[in-house]
Amino acid sequence: MSDQGDHRHDDDEAEGLAAEYVLGTLPLAERIAAENLAKTQPGFAARIAAWEQHFAPLNADYVPVPAPNLLPQIEARLFGRADPDRRPGLFGRLRSAFAGAAVAAALVVGALYLLPAPEPAAPALTATLAAEAQPLTFAAVYDPSSDALTLTQTAGPAAETGRVYELWLIAGEAAPVSLGVIDAQSITRPLADLAPGAVLAVSLEPTGGSTTGAPTGPVLVTGVVASL
C-alpha cells in the first residue's frame, strides 16, 4: 500500500513539475533540471508535451508584431559568413570559377540544377553552457559541414572592466585548449573536429585572454557537447 502511495506521490510530483515548467514559473536552476529530465526520461518529456497542448489555445493572445529581417544574422550563425580565408565549399568553388564571366549568374543557376542532391549533412552538435547560481549562459552550435563553432551569449552581464570571457575546449583527458576570447555577443571560430562528450567552458580572464595557455581565472560555466 505505502509503495503505491509513493508511486502516486512521485507521479504527482512529476506532473506538477512538468506543468510548472510549461507555465514558466520555475527558477532557472529548476528549469534546467526539468529540461535535463525531459532529455533522459521520455515519459517526462511526454508530460511536458501534453501541457504545451493544454495551454496552446492561450497562444492566441500573443499579438503578432512584424519582426525586422534578421535572416542574414541567423544564417550567418547557422551557416557561417562568406569568409574569404576559409576553404570554399562546392558552391563557393563554382561561384569563383565563374566569377567575372558575363554569363556567371545563368551558369551558376544551371549548374546548381545539375548538381546531385546534397548528401545528408553530418548532424550538428550543440552545448548549453551554464552553472548553478550563475546568471551567465552561452549556447554553442557546431556545424560539421563548415567546420565552424558558433558561441552566443544568451544571458548574463558582460565581463567587468579589465576582464574578458575566454572559451575553452576540453576533449577527453586532454588539457583545455583556448578557442579565443569572446569579444562579441556571438563569435564563430574555425574548428576542424568536435566530438559529442567534449566539454566547452568559459573562464574569466584579464583583457586579451589568458597568457599561460590555460585558464587562469574562475571557470564560470561549462557545457557538454551533444549531437542533436
Add this chain to the structure above:
Amino acid sequence: MTDDTLASLLARVATQDRAAFRELYSASSAKLFGTLLRILGNRAEAEDALQEVFTRVWLRAARFDAERGRAMTWLIAIARNHAIDRIRARPQQTAGEDETDLLADTRPGVEAGLIARGEAQRVIECMNTLEPDRAEAVRGAYLGGLSYQALAEKFDVPLNTMRTWLRRSLMKLKDCLEA
C-alpha cells in the same frame, strides 16, 4: 498561413532546405516576435532572442511531429522557453521592472478575443472553474512569463503559498481539460 503550410515548411527545413527556412521566417516571425516581446518586454532583447529561436528551429526541425501537435504550438514553445530562460537568468532587480510593465497586459479583457475562437473554448471554460485571482495568476504566468516571486508580490502572498496555489490550480485545470 495555415498550420498545414507551416508543418510542411518545417518538414522541408528538416531536410536542410534553406529556401523553406526563409519562407518559414516570413510566415511565423511576427507571431514569434510578438511572443518574445510580450515576455521580454524589450525590443532589442526580443530581436536577439528571435535569432536564437530560429537557430534552434533550424537545428531541431526534424523533431517536429505533425501528428503530435500543431506547428505553431511547437514554434511558440521554443520561443516561450527561450524567453523564460532569459528572464529567469536576469539579475533580480531588473526582472521586477519589466514584470510590472507586463502586468498591464494580463488584464482580463485580453481574453475576449480568445473566446471568439472555438478551439480556445475548452481551456477558457476550465480556467473559469478556478477562482478568478488564480485564473489570472495562471494566465499572467503563461502569457507574460511571470515568476513565482513576481506573482507572490502581485497577489501579496508568501512565495510558498503562491506555489501551492498554482500547483493546485494546475491540477484542477488538468482534471477539467481531460474530463
